[in-house]
Amino acid sequence: MIDPALPAEIEDWFAGRGWRARRHQLGMLAAARAGKHALLVADTGAGKTLAGFLPTLADFAPSLLHGAAAPEGLHTLYVSPLKALAHDVQRNLLTPIEDIGLPIRVETRSGDTPSDRKARQRARPPHVLLTTPESLSLLLSYPESTELFATLKRVVIDEVHAFATGKRGDLLALSLARLQALAPAMQRAALSATVADPEAFRGWLAPWGDVDSVALVEGEPGAPPEVELLLPQEERVPWGGHAAAWAVPQIYDLIRANRTTLVFTNTRFLAEYIFQLLWDVNDDKLPIGIHHGSLSKEARRKVEGAMARGELRALVCTASLDLGVDWGDIDLVVQMGAPKGSSRLLQRIGRANHRLDMPSRALLVPGNRFEFLEAMAAKDAVDEGRRDGEDFRPGALDVLAQHVMACACAGPFEEKALLAEVRSSLAYSWLDEAGWTRVLEFVATGGYSLRAYDRFRRIVRDKAGVWRLAHPEQAARHRLNAGIIVDAEMLEVRFRNGRSLGKVEENFGASLRPGDTFRFAGLDLEVEGVRDLELVVKAAKSAGQIPSYMGARMPLTTHLADRVQAMLADRAGWARFPDDVREWLEVQDWRSRLPQPGELLVESFPHREKHYSVLYTFEGWNANQSLGMLITRRMADAGLSPMGFVANDYSLGVWGLRRIEDPARLLSPEILTHEFVEWVQDSYLLRRAFREVAVIGGLVERQHPGKRKSGRQVTFSTDLIYDVLRKHEPDHLLIEAAWADARTRMTDLARLADVLERAQRRLVHVELDRVTPLAVPVMVMIGRETLPAGAADDELLAEAEGLAAAAMRPSDA
Known part of the structure; x- marks a missing residue:
């Protein structure tokens, strides 16, 4: 048994604060002393960050050094998904270091770090460096990285669930493989409060997939959170809309009643919109702030500092602050609109109190009736401690190409040695020599169709089989353009x-x-x-429009979708719903039927001289949007004269001049073969996916020294290359990478396939004479779907009342 005892200085520091080291904190120390990597899964407020750093603090404790000098060079890397989290951790980590008097220098490194400080960090690194996956990859691209990381003892990955399953996780997995090669004794530690499948994350964390080398450390259970739903005081739960603007007066009263309230929204647009509405009712001139990723660094730092000092009564924010930021004086967390997943909700709830032994208080504010059901389902999942999350998938080829280029910038490499290093990460363990050769050829020449152009020649192989940069200037161009997040320009x-x-x-x-x-x-x-x-x-003196952003939608998780469907089938459970929501479901059940788990309900009815069909899929917006595109194409081929479609997370509405008599014919499985391929190739989706992978893979550069391309210039360049490759080299590496993105992220092909499977197994088609209550939330979106969420709420509500009156009134017969 490894002794997990704390060094005397750290033990005294805990005691001086009236604390005790928790079991999982000692468990992380014991795992490090046993030479193991470790995954810590513990509730928010459990002291995960301190647990991750305890082995580092212990290595610098004088009582364990026995008079020897403190370790020199870079000792620990801390990697987080958010810049704000790194700065927050720096503030909190400095407290024990300064209180105990440990000789540890801590610094942050991100895209916001000045270039002179970055250069100094490479020459004289701190003992602890707090960074992001992208900044770590760039740091590994410098020739001095071999010497810089030779002393590395530990990597701490915070909020690992937030990015391990995506492309940022692929990049970090490759960086970890490189670090392990440079510092073979390096230990990996990952921290999270919301990992749904710890075994899968142990596999991702382990070198060579050796799960036994990763200790699973589980935290002590904390006080259960207190989660409630906010409902209208006098009016009914809205039929449509997603902004939940109806709740602003009630939320303002809660802000007045609490010391500090954190108001989460799902998009940057909604953050600005709700912030504006709160200021409109802020008669007391309370200090209310706003925080999202598109604000300037200075604006974000100012708000973060004000929150840390307790100067704000409320802060409206997005996911830019829902991961691990430690503000212990927050009394209440408000989630505007549906949370879309139980893990995301747990993470946001944990911002309140942020202490293990005190319950976090959270309020869910549904925007419409389906969102009420989703919020109830999320509340039930949180009460039961159930988490959800995304599955791991094979590592992306465009990310691998970027990593190869980073390695070449650091120095010449031998391809077999680098392949072995890459395959030591689970994300790329599938890569064979033929695939590896394709990646190298792409980085070297751009691929067969582009090899004649010198601008795509980035690395070359000498007679000894060693790869190196084609020209030294390629290193500066790589560092200027590398990155995984490809936002709209x-x-x-x-x-x-x-x-x-x-x-x-x-x-x-x-x-x-x-x-x-x-x-x-x-x-x-x-x-x-x-x-x-x-x-x-x-x-300006008057308010105008609010900027909208094209960021990815947060999809409804399968876990919550299943719970919502189970709620619809559980009539006895409707007793806990408000009267108007219960009436909504009862009239739906009487007039038509409710979708049952495992079936696909399709309702068809006339409305305003057109024929409508609504499919209740519960598979999320991406899958429903894709299905709408495919069905309307089939409707056109069948002579049904389609006029459009609209989708939300729960359902898909299509309409045309002729009635759909047999929806099963429109939903046959072969739609995912030739028709899906033709649609994706002819639509903007594959071009958009190609633009992103071309930027990540380094084929198209966004920036040149002293000049940045506009979004139109980048799109023009990628469209030209895409057309060439699609015609002359359709199996090009980046076409393959773009297809992978289009299938998973943009169309949610797996969930789309689930809809078609249910359609073959249990499709129920109900033909009606008018719109049904369950169809109203999607029907009110018709004509509004191009507007930013929240912008047309008043119009939506007026439209909803008219539709609802038709749906809820007794039959004319």
């Missing part, structure tokens, strides 16, 4: 004096003209002009 929003407020998407900025007004960062702004990639503004 942005315009910097600046006052004339140069002060930056943040960024809006280029498409939104291009729609503005001098004199137009918009609201951003909580300010009313008037456009003075656009220069280069900057939107120059001045203060």
Whole structure:
């Protein structure tokens, strides 16, 4: 048995604060002393970050050094998905270091870090460096990385669930493999409060998939959270809309009644929108802030500092703050709209109190009736301690290409040695020599169809079989363009004096003209002009539109979808629903039927001289949107004269001039073969996916020294290359990578296939004379789906009342 006892200095520090080291904190120390990697799964507020760093603090404790000098060089890397989390951890980690008097220097490194500090960190690194996956990959691209990481003892990966299953996780897995090669004794530690499948994460964390080398450390259970749903005080639960704007007066009263409230929204647009509504009712002039990823670094740091000092009564934010930020004085967390997953909700709830022995208080605010059911399902899952999450999938080829280029920038490499290193990560253990050769050839020449162009020649192989950069300038170009997150191109929003407020998407900025007004960062702004990639503004006296963003939608998880369907089938359970929600379901059951678990319900009815069909899939927006595209194509081929479709997470509505008599014919499985391929190839989806993988893979550069391309320039370049490759080299590495993205992330092909499987097994078609209650939430979206969520709430509600009246009134017969 490894002794997990704390060094005397650290033991005294705990005692001085009236604390005790918790079982899982000692477990992480014991795992490190046993030479094992470790995965810690513990509730929010359990001291996970301190547990991850305890072995590092112990290595610098004088009582264990016995008079020897403290370790030199970089000792520990801390990797987090968010810059804000790294800065928060730095503040909290410095407390024990300074209190105990440990000789440890701690610094952060991200895209916001000044270049002179980055250079100094490579030459004279701190003992502990807090960074992100992208910044770590860039650090590994420098020739001095071999010496820099030779002293590395430990890597701590925080909130591992947030990015391990995606492309950022692929990049980190490759970086971990490289670090392990540079420092073979390095230990890996991963931390999370919301891992649904610990065994899968142990496999991802382990070198060579050796799960036994990873200790699973489970935290002590904390106080169960207190989760409630907010309902309208006098009115009914809305039929449509997602902003939950109806609740703003009640939320403001809660802000007044609590010391600090954190208000989460699912998008940047909704953050700005809800922030504006709160200020409109803020008669007491309470200090309320806003935080999201498009605000400037200065604005974000200012708000984070104000929260840490307890100066704000409320903060409206997005996912930019839902991971691990430790603000212990938050009394209440409010989730605006549906949470989309129980793990995400648990993570956000944990921002309140952030202490293991005190319950976190959270309030869910549904935007409509389906969201009420989803919020109830999420609450039940949290009460039961059930988590959900995404599955692991094979590592992405475009990320691997970027990593190969980073390795070449660090120095020449031998391809077999690097292949062995890459395959030591579970994400790329599937890679064979033929696939590896394709990746190397792509990085070297751009592929068969592009090899004649010198600008795509990045690495070359010498006679000894060693690969190196084709030209030294390639290293600077790689570091300028590397990254995994490919957002829509942005315009910097600046006052004339140069002060930056943040960024809006280029498409939104291009729609503005001098004199137009918009609201951003909580300010009313008037456009003075656009220069280069900057939107120059001045203060305005009136409010205008709010910028919308094309960020990925958070899909409803399969776990919550299954729970919602089970609720619909459990009539006895309806007793806990509000009267209007219960009536909604009862009238639906009387007029038509309710979708049962394992079946696909399709309702067809006339409305305003058109024929409508609504499919209740419960498979999320991406799958429903894809199915809508495919069904309307089939409707056209069948002569049904389709006129459009609209989708939400729960259902798909299609309409046309002729009635759908046999929906099963439109949903046969072969739709996912030739028709799916033709649709994706002819749509914008594959081009958009290709643009992203081309940027990540390094084929197309967003920036040159001193100049950044506009989004239109990048899109033009990628479209030209895409057309060439699709015609002359359809099996190109990046076409394959784009298809992988289109199938998983953009169309959610697996969930789409589930819909078609149910359609063959248990499709129930109900033909009616009018719209049904369950169809109203999707029907009110018709004509509004191109508007940002929340922008048309008043119109939606008015439209909903008219539809609802038709759906809920007794039969005319």
